[in-house]
Amino acid sequence: MQFQQLLYFVAVAETRHFTRAAERVHVSQPSLSQQIKALETELGAELFSRARGNIALTDAGETLLPLARRILADTDTARQEVQELVQLRRGRVRLxxxxxxxxxxxxxxxxxxxxxxxxxxxxxxxxxxxxxxxxxxxxxxxxxxxxxxxxxxxxxxxxxxxxREDLVVVSSAAASAPAPGRPVRIADLREQPLVMFRHGYDLRELTVAACRTEGFEPQFTVEGGEMDAVLGFVRAGLGVAVVPAMVAARAGRDLRVTALARPGLRRTxxxxxxxxxxxxxxxxxxxxxxxxxxxxxxxxx
Incomplete structure (x- = not known):
């Protein structure tokens, strides 16, 4: 009993037509009929009744059909599992x-x-x-x-x-602290020159919204940069910036990290x-x- 024979058998059982079944599995009708006959010979039983041109399953065919479907499904599952293992060796991830x-x-x-x-x-x-x-x-x-x-x-x-990640204020270690001896309040940023990210940056929108909630528009000394550029401008003493705590932890000793006063800012x-x-x-x-x-x-x- 071959996989191909079971595939052809299920196709005939579902279409009740040898020619349409052959089209479905992309083989010639004589080849399909030959394989079905070989399967019947091996099993020792007819699988289809062909009386008056009508194709119907015999009792043997009815018995075989759910088993054949399960075998084909298990084969597809095995193929997919193997393909997924191959993907782990030479696939790609777009993140x-x-x-x-x-x-x-x-x-x-x-x-x-x-x-x-x-x-x-x-x-x-x-x-x-x-x-x-x-x-x-x-x-x-x-x-x-x-x-x-x-x-x-x-x-x-x-x-x-x-x-969920806390946001913090970074400033140049060579400059004065934005709020000496205590956490920075959002209101303190009114008097601080800010280095600001470009439009479309989630951090920009979050920082500007927090300032407006406190009743003021933040003042930018430099704006439009990506993360590395913003940190570089802060190191140069051009202003302070609000950044994620994880970024600040990697920023180096030339940047001072100051927490925001409660309730602070956090992003999810x-x-x-x-x-x-x-x-x-x-x-x-x-x-x-x-x-x-x-x-x-x-x-x-």
Whole structure:
């Protein structure tokens, strides 16, 4: 009994027609009929009644049909499982993340993932949450790390909260502290020159909104940079910046890190993927690693 014979048998059983079954499995009708006859000979029983041109299952055919379907389904499952294992050796993962997460969260996680799966190519796209949501929706990314709430909530995306992270104020270690001896209040930023991220940065929107809640518009000395540029401008003494605690922890001794006074500012990071398409195996492995590697002291699950 051959796999191909079972495939042809199920096709005839479901179409009740030899010619249509042959078209369905992409073989000639004589070849299909020959294989069905060979299967019947091996089993010692007719599988179809062909009276008056009508194709019907015999008792033997009725017995074989659910077994054949199960064998074919198990074969498909085995093929898929093997393909997924192959993906873990030479697949790829397309991951989107905000620039601050690329600086703070991802380096250690991606290093651990690469150590486990050195054959997987990691394609990283930096962008704001709005851009990443759009790229996910059009299938250009497998996963994305985004800031909640999403700028445009979408039922087409599934999001799982990954961590909640405090924001802090960074200033040049060579300059005066923004609030000597105490945490920085949002109101203190009224008198501080700010180094500000470009438009579309989640951190920009969060900081500006907090200042407006306190009744003032923040004053920018430099604006429009990415994370590394902002930190560089702060080191040069051009102003202070509000950044994630994980980024500040990696910033180096030439930057002073000061907490924000309660209630402070916090952002929620989530892992997102499309709801209608399961991520590839390699992407699911990275997802598992991200969920099990939530950062420690500066984040709150």
């Amino acid at each position: 989107g993340a905000t620039p601050s997460l690329c600086t703070g969260l991802l380096p250690d996680v991606l290093r651990a993932f690469h150590d486990l799966h050195p054959g997987i190519r990691l394609l990283i796209e930096e962008g704001g949450s709005h851009d990443l949501v759009r790229e996910l929706a059009r299938g250009a990314l497998d996963l994305a790390l985004v800031v909640l709430p999403l700028p445009t909530p979408s039922p087409a995306l599934t999001t799982v909260e990954l961590l 990071i989530a892992l997102a993927h499309r709801s209608d398409v399961a991520p590839p195996r390699a992407a699911r492995e990275l997802q598992r690693l991200l969920m099990s590697s939530r950062p420690g002291p500066h984040a709150e699950p």
